[in-house]
């Protein structure tokens with residue numbers, strides 16, 4: 001118990017780490033993650049990052065087809 005509490009306090013005091021704490025760019029997710037890479041925008045690039053890319057692609061193809069028929 002004491003060890004866990006000490007760890008939690010250590011995390012809160014670690015301002016350098018807190019500055020890396022970011023919110024996921026995916027509005028449907030809003031998870032917090034540590035951005036070790038400054039360009040990182042998603043908590044998991046292979047899930048949220050990929051989903052955002054797919055959504056954008058889907059939107060584009062959908063609007064392209066709209067006036068076709």
Ligand SMILES: [Zn+2]
Nearest residue numbers: 024029043048
């Ligand atoms: Zn996410």
